[in-house]
Amino acid sequence: MIDLRALRENPDLFRASQQKRGASTEAVDALLSADSDHRSALQSFESLRAEQKGLGKQIAKASGDEKQALLDRTKTLAEEVKAAEARVTATAAAFEAAGHAIPNLVADEAPAGGEDDFVVLKEVGETAVPENVRDHLEIGTALGLLDTERGAKTSGARFYYLTGDGAMLQLAMLNLAIQQAVETGFTPMIPPVLVRPEAMEGTGYLGEHADEVYYLERDEMYLVGTSEVPLAAYHSGENLGELSQPVRYAGWSSCFRREAGSYGKDTRGIIRVHQFDKVEMFVFCRPEDAEAEHERMLGFEERMLQKLELPYRVIDTAAGDLGSSAARKFDCEAWVPSQGRYRELTSTSNCTTFQARRLNVKYRDESGRNAVAATLNGTLATTRWLVAILENNQRPDGSVAVPAALRPFLGKDVIEPK
Structure with a gap:
């Protein structure tokens, strides 16, 4: 697995490494996209989970129509959390696959080219x-x-x-x-x-x-x-x-x-x-x-x-x-x-x-x-x-x-x- 922080900060470095290997640079873009999707899914899931945890305290203090509205929200929120968790799982799998598709960053000193270019x-x-x-x-x-x-x-x-x-x-x-x-x-x-x-x-x-x-x-x-x-x-x-x-x-x-x-x-x-x-x-x-x-x-x-x-x-x-x-x-x-x-x-x-x-x-x-x-x-x-x-x-x-x-x-x- 490559250094993700380095990839985020300087993706062109990894694109150049892929070109030096004679490999496609699309793998770099695919990983950047998968990384963004996974982080977005995690952020959404964590936000919904935080709301879910906070609802319990609000319901305990509420009454009447307000309490009923909060209870209704609890039901819909449970479905949203479930869907968000599934998205986290799916994006994590895609992120892992994209990460494993990129080889190590080639050293600057290594010659470019293929088998005969040593x-x-x-x-x-x-x-x-x-x-x-x-x-x-x-x-x-x-x-x-x-x-x-x-x-x-x-x-x-x-x-x-x-x-x-x-x-x-x-x-x-x-x-x-x-x-x-x-x-x-x-x-x-x-x-x-x-x-x-x-x-x-x-x-x-x-x-x-x-x-x-x-x-x-x-x-x-x-x-x-x-x-x-x-x-x-x-x-x-x-x-x-x-x-x-x-x-x-x-x-x-x-x-x-x-x-x-x-x-x-x-x-x-x-x-x-x-x-x-x-x-x-x-x-x-x-x-x-x-x-x-x-x-x-x-x-x-x-x-x-x-x-x-x-x-x-x-x-x-x-x-x-x-x-x-x-x-x-x-x-x-x-x-x-x-x-x-x-x-x-x-x-x-x-x-x-x-x-x-x-x-x-x-x-x-x-x-x-x-x-x-x-x-x-x-x-x-x-x-x-x-x-x-x-x-x-x-x-x-x-x-x-x-x-x-x-x-x-x-x-x-x-x-x-x-």
């Missing part, structure tokens, strides 16, 4: 396409690390088994991510992966991303596509006190995505799948600290990529490619030799007060007043990283060199054909 901030490492390059599926299948055929047999398309050293490689990578998170001040968490609708709605995943979410209708529960959702909801309805230092969590969970609308895209291997594991950073902080925290989280993601010796680039995502909750997002994309291009491995988003406003997460400012916190999220490691690790470390003899940072977890320097 800005490259840096490139790190050497990119090359080896002679006789193999993709991660060929490598993983030959080394007994990955089995997509049996994954499809068991669960359908876009499912897989990680087997043997493949499973160990993922565990090594995720353990390294948790180790780094703890060393840098994050509290490790293993959150629920089934959440109630209010948690999914509060984080902004039931808007434009609703088709991506698995819903268990019988239980009215959702499978999360990221542990961002349960971590954000962890403090819902709470006050975090002074919040003089950011509250930082690192969640390890399995994640589930329907990949609706992606039919025919990245069907080979494990680039785009329905289930994967991930370590996700999540932060609550004061709004004035959010920008610096965002840069800090990007630094942590880069540190992980450097530990795994992966060539990568950092992009500033364009406004039209931001999720509804994000004001600004940085992606780290690793080089994938078999495709001769970069592919996204991590993203970190500054969601400002958008999610915390929906989830009612507050803190106390310097004046002791309650204020809305800011939230941020960022990926430290996920299953897709195996694609870049296998392809960038493949060797002519069919083996794969294990990045030095993972060797203590994996217990070997090289994964060799059996």
Whole structure:
């Protein structure tokens, strides 16, 4: 939910944000109209209720024709109050729907445009396409690390088994991510992966991303596509006190995505799948600290990529490619030799007060007043990283060199054909 006071004071700011996203500005006008209607309905209802309460005292003091007139008014007023209350309920629903239709205010620094209008901030490492390059599926299948055929047999398309050293490689990578998170001040968490609708709605995943979410209708529960959702909801309805230092969590969970609308895209291997594991950073902080925290989280993601010796680039995502909750997002994309291009491995988003406003997460400012916190999220490691690790470390003899940072977890320097 956006800041309504800011919207009322400067609606053009939100219209400009919508234009920057390539979205309609009509949603802003619809919310302003719904806000006005709801406030008018509330004012009318409260006025009638005040009159209704005052009539009782007047009737007690009146007599004769005056008393009868007041009694007659009581009957008609009861109907008016009932109708006014119904209007409040209807306008509240319309107001809520209009509010949820507007995404977060885009940061001034975010590039305008769509998916292809990102800005490259840096490139790190050497990119090359080896002679006789193999993709991660060929490598993983030959080394007994990955089995997509049996994954499809068991669960359908876009499912897989990680087997043997493949499973160990993922565990090594995720353990390294948790180790780094703890060393840098994050509290490790293993959150629920089934959440109630209010948690999914509060984080902004039931808007434009609703088709991506698995819903268990019988239980009215959702499978999360990221542990961002349960971590954000962890403090819902709470006050975090002074919040003089950011509250930082690192969640390890399995994640589930329907990949609706992606039919025919990245069907080979494990680039785009329905289930994967991930370590996700999540932060609550004061709004004035959010920008610096965002840069800090990007630094942590880069540190992980450097530990795994992966060539990568950092992009500033364009406004039209931001999720509804994000004001600004940085992606780290690793080089994938078999495709001769970069592919996204991590993203970190500054969601400002958008999610915390929906989830009612507050803190106390310097004046002791309650204020809305800011939230941020960022990926430290996920299953897709195996694609870049296998392809960038493949060797002519069919083996794969294990990045030095993972060797203590994996217990070997090289994964060799059996």
